[in-house]
Amino acid sequence: MTDPMPPHGHLCWSYDDQEVFADEAERHVVAGLAAGARVWFVTPTPAGPVAERLVRLPGFADAVDSGAAALVPLGETYTAGAVVDPPAQVAAYAAATEAALAAGFTGLRVVAEATDMVRTPRQLAAFTRYEHQIDRWMRTGPFAAVCAYDRSALGDATVAALACMHPESNQTEPMFHLYATAPVDGHAALTGELDPSNQELFRDALEWADLRPTDGRLVLQATGLRFLDHRALIALQAYAVRRDATVVLRTSHPTPARLTDLLGLTAIQVETVR
């Protein structure tokens, strides 16, 4: 079986149907255990239908006994219904990953049903910031996560806001992802397409990511970006100016350099890599 976890180890998975989510959760639990990781299913309903499916997996009970697997009530890792405290939550997962390594596992893999963490605008604003912070930590530690969200409860706009803060998601909207890179590769990476359909969300995503310049530079790996328009470039220019930085945009397309010149966006430095 191939591992359903994509390379960056941080997948946003939205669902409308509990059974479909249970199928996906099973795949990750099985793959995580096979990879020698400690596996947690974090859920507000440890007795719910998805948990029941996992419990019936062959070998799951033994894995629970050996400390390799656990059903973790949402309230034990996050404070359910509360506004997440991003640094504290990152620290908690860092400690849990250290504990898994100390216990002889290859790392920690979590399937987290986090719908209860993003039901209000305040919760969402904090959680989207947290998603980027945990994503940044994941580039350096053996921690992987599936963040599962119930689309029928949250709606498309909320799910799109969460999806864009992950390296990968199981949906086509909002067409772009903004995620952390390993420190040697710059500050963040962009994939997908940036156009009028997601221009406002892109501006929000940049704020949520809260990128901190190094020596006055913010390096964005955009070689995975198939398209970006003048609106996105103008948003990057404004972001760079507010952060007193130059945005270094690494792209394989010829148009960003041309548009940047055309519009006089002097806070963006385009590096075209072919």
Add this chain to the structure above:
Amino acid sequence: MRTGAAAGHPGYFHEAIRYDTDDELLAVVVPFLLGGVEAGEPTFVALGERNAKLVRAAVPTGAAVEFLPGGDVYARPAAAIRSYRQLLAEQVAGGAKQIRIIGEVPEVALGATWDWWARYESAINHAYDDFPLWSMCPYDTRIVPPAVLADVARTHPRFATPDGGHVPSPTWTPPEAFLREHRPAPPDPIQAAPPVVDLRDPSAADARAAVYGADQGRLPVDDLEDLVVAVSEIVTNALRHGRAPVRMRLWAAPDRIVVTVSDAGTGPADPYAGLLPAGNGSPGGLGLWITYQSCNHVSQHHGPDGFTLRLTGGSPYTAR
């Protein structure tokens, strides 16, 4: 103080030259250039290869006349306006009281793509009026079609003549009026066949994917990417500012891709749409300006069913 015929004129002093012989051309151009040099005014030549050679041979060696590569300046009207405005702003910042330019649109512009150059000749009356510019645009009556000469007369307030005269053009039409007229380009012959793409109310992403899908290695990569940007902007404008339904069609030839985007509306209200960046924030103006900077031809078509913008990437159809 401005010198010569433009002395005392505020803003842009825009003249055309109609000439039948090389001698007639030089009879106007040489005194114009040398007058500028004598007065210490920045003096530029942006002519095609043939006429540039002619003028170069006729002005004294060492005269302070700067020759610009005419073909580059006149690649696209919106780009010409942008680069000239930059040049003019630099000269004024450097203390110039008047700038003299002799510049001609390339011969290839006198055919099926003349519509956007006619708009250029009209729009610059406004676009360069911020500057103390005196310019002359030569047209060779031996090769210029009569319909183009008629537009030249309507878009230039006056003519410079070989006998040293500066005479008003009787058919001069201010740009706000000229640019509101409908000026469709002739159909590209490849539009006679059914389009290879025909989409109704496509998203901008659908439209971009359709262009990439139709390319199949036809266009140089820069031309393709520029066309994708343009199509994305125009479909966005049609969806946001036009009236449904929006229809996108695409035709492909070995050396070019032609895309039309139609909606049931009346098109942009700004007469300078596409040629100048919409400083007044008119809806979709920046996207349209970027489109004019990105395509090798753009034409506007008004019909009973609405408004169509036609974009060409690659080598446009230019027959006369």
